[in-house]
Amino acid sequence: MSLPVPVLKPDATIGIIGGGQLGRMLALAAARLGFRCHVFAPSPDSCAFDVVHRVTIADYTDTAALDRFATDVDVITYEFENIPAETAMFLSARKPVLPDPVVLATTQDRLVEKNFIQKLGIPTAPFVEVSSPDALKSALEAVGRPAVLKTRRFGYDGKGQITIRNGTYPSAAWREIGGQPAILEGFVKFDREISVVAARGRDGSVACFDVTENQHRDHILKTSRAPAAVSPTVAARAREIAESIATAFDYVGVLAVEMFVVSKGGGHEVLVNEIAPRVHNSGHWTIDGCSVSQFEQHIRAVAGWPLAQPIRHSSVEMTNLIGSEVDDYAAWLAVPGVALHLYGKGQTRPGRKMGHVTRVLSGPK
């Protein structure tokens, strides 16, 4: 890390880059611990602004604003992984940025990320680099159909990707993703999608939350259940993968690893799909189902405080409220054992994450 990183006192100020629901929930967790937060985000109606001590509304390229922001805070973290590299570098020279933005160089590029994962001996879906229409054709021969063409950079919630089926013209798919550097991924016939949200402290200790089982709809996470209905062996392997990734990055904070469980021989294999170097939607259940939330774990790590031992006290199911689904909030309020979370986003748009609910499915475990 570029700068010495202080252990924060409870009256310290934590800078958060990004003003969405993840920043908002990070700030709420920081407040419980006595910290102040200062959120930096370009949009004046960022929902994280409503719960913090100070805000900066400015573009990520506004160096004067970045400089003032860095001056006001003791340490900086971020709620999303697509921070421009220049912004992260500019801030790193002024205040400690955690997790270290070098991680972003890996996770912002699907090709680099997949190579990184494979170098750790962890399997992924088959993939081939694609940088031209011709390369796409030969990649399809190698990988087969169906396959998914994904831009290397700036993809999330299904943006920047297209499925190539029998009958899809490679040239059309290439145009569809804007003719950008990409990878072609083979389809994985998975039994389950799971994720592990893991925290790593400055002392190198890692604390994983229980393995979570996820269901997506239109490429957006719809539900997460904890614990996942996987064998102890699969759960242990999933945690081991998350821990080895966090350790390889010398990571500080919370990260999430999305994985596929696939049948192989008589057993199961765990493949890594994606790494998110931040708190993650599939960890929202920890607010209501665990002795410590993913947001508090991240703040503890960033502050140089010890991680908590995460003790899940109930079986839970988290459901995202996407777009106009948020209008059903009153119905959710009436369901016993349901915790409603609304993000205070003014405008409802299709595909926009407006809130979530966590339902306690049973007593403990």
Place this chain on the structure above:
Amino acid sequence: MSLPVPVLKPDATIGIIGGGQLGRMLALAAARLGFRCHVFAPSPDSCAFDVVHRVTIADYTDTAALDRFATDVDVITYEFENIPAETAMFLSARKPVLPDPVVLATTQDRLVEKNFIQKLGIPTAPFVEVSSPDALKSALEAVGRPAVLKTRRFGYDGKGQITIRNGTYPSAAWREIGGQPAILEGFVKFDREISVVAARGRDGSVACFDVTENQHRDHILKTSRAPAAVSPTVAARAREIAESIATAFDYVGVLAVEMFVVSKGGGHEVLVNEIAPRVHNSGHWTIDGCSVSQFEQHIRAVAGWPLAQPIRHSSVEMTNLIGSEVDDYAAWLAVPGVALHLYGKGQTRPGRKMGHVTRVLSGPK
């Protein structure tokens, strides 16, 4: 109520009078539900200011500031019961104030409060009104020694009260409390101190949290445990008392009733000690030990939303961090299953509530 009370939409703004830790935790709970908060408090370093959308720093008698505050919010609530009656009346004429401030006329005066409780057929400690040194002498004859002389108004955390033992001169005690209108209370030999935190919705439904057992030190709450080690009969009676008080007030929001459990005959009797028309320190465990917190229940009630069914998922013990005890926060961070809450108060002072910890003692129930 003076004004029609709207059912709030999630983007509404809730006004909170008072900027201490209770206002702060109310604001954090409101944020989870998507509400914005505007805190009105006289002190510029009010700790609730750090987690809200808007703040007003002004005296409770500043009618121009109160007027602007009322204009900005959709509904008003309060974190403490000693709001000047004129302030509450001024605001009530402009926006709905919940719980209805008529409650304050009862709870701000120990004599009126005790008479109110007894009229409901609920026993209290023996007490006599005392308005002069002579009255104190005859009160002592009626009540006996030891006894506690308490000012009728503005008492909390042991302020405005003195114990009269054998050897205490009545005239000295009278001077000690400033010669104000008072009551003399007989000593109660209680087995346990308990409290019930109850929420009442606008529809008249009441939801009680589990009976909590409290220990005080120097008149300040030190620990609370849930559930209290009382029989089902005593627990049911305690809930019944809280419910009947909430209903008698036509209350909307959360209130706490502090009670004594005393041996009587072969069984137990429950006496009411005090009513707090607000969220209460003995309900802080609900944040970490229950499916809904007292703070969220209060916000739901004030918003006109349905109450949640409170489902305690663990046995818990809450310990206040008072004064310099807060310096031990790092030690608490290391204890498995402990949730640390710091209030972001800049200055540590003796007797000041700086934070609390909730320790999960077991799995469920």
